[in-house]
Amino acid sequence: MSTHAVPVEKYHGTGNDFLVVDASAQSVGDRAAFARAHCDRETGVNGADFGAAPGSDGVADRDGNAGRRGADGVLFLSVEERFNPTRVVMTLVQPDGSTATMCGNGARVVALWAHERTGDREFMIDTQAGTRRASVNADATAATIEMGEPTFDPRWVPVARDEPLIDEPVAGLTVTAVNTGVPHAVAFVDGGRDDPDGVDAVDLDAVAPPVRHADAFPEGANVNLAAVVDDGSGDGPAVLDQRTFERGVEGETRSCGTGAVAVVAAARRVGAIEGESAVSRPPGGDLEITVPDAGHATLTGPVAHEFSGTLSADPR
């Protein structure tokens, strides 16, 4: 069996980190096996393997969680420059081998990757949840992605019932179910990251899996904890502290973009915040979100290249 080497680029958006493969140039026969092997946090890829200085290649997030081995997924991308704006077809294969229909931070990474290849700043990103407009800021340190309109409709989350699931108990948490490209459950907790009894005191790896696998969510769900730090009734936008347990990663990630939009959409829906703009603060950095009453939500935040390398196309 051939085991050719595949060029990869590693990027992250607020600590949600991805390997990028140019799918139009490279063939990876078994994408699930490729993602499972190289994303593994114990045995997967590390920037130091390619000469990146320890700690320089990774994520300088607020917990100092830099230079981690593995990744939260592999983005297989192909650029179609004959369109204006340039289109990028995006497929995210997750560490468990599954394919996610959408990924907010991943799409922001796609915009930076495409900018570095083409010099353009505006892109259309084709995801399995639809085509989304993306842009890169002037100094190429941040990207914004249109996120579609969050829906609470039980058919589209999906949830296994006829009514929207809003602030109701599911498997031990009180959650609101919303789809922001992928299904999310959002549970509000009292106390932000500064509160010793607040959002960081919850054992997310223990409380999330029963909700993630609950019968209420026939396709599963990503599970978010959110604490309202500022309700937005004063001068600035609302601020929420966020933690997300991701389906497909089957663990907590440093950041989740669809989760950040879900947190803000759910907070608006239950009347916990005012205004259509908010800042969500997962552990890996701050994300700016807008959720208007109608139309596309948006997601903005930092993105960065970590390292370049080559990986076995057929890891076994």
Ligand SMILES: N[C@H](CCC[C@H](N)C(=O)O)C(=O)O
């Ligand atoms: N981290 C991603 C979400 C991936 C979604 C995936 N975990 C799923 O629903 O299976 C984001 O920034 O939006």
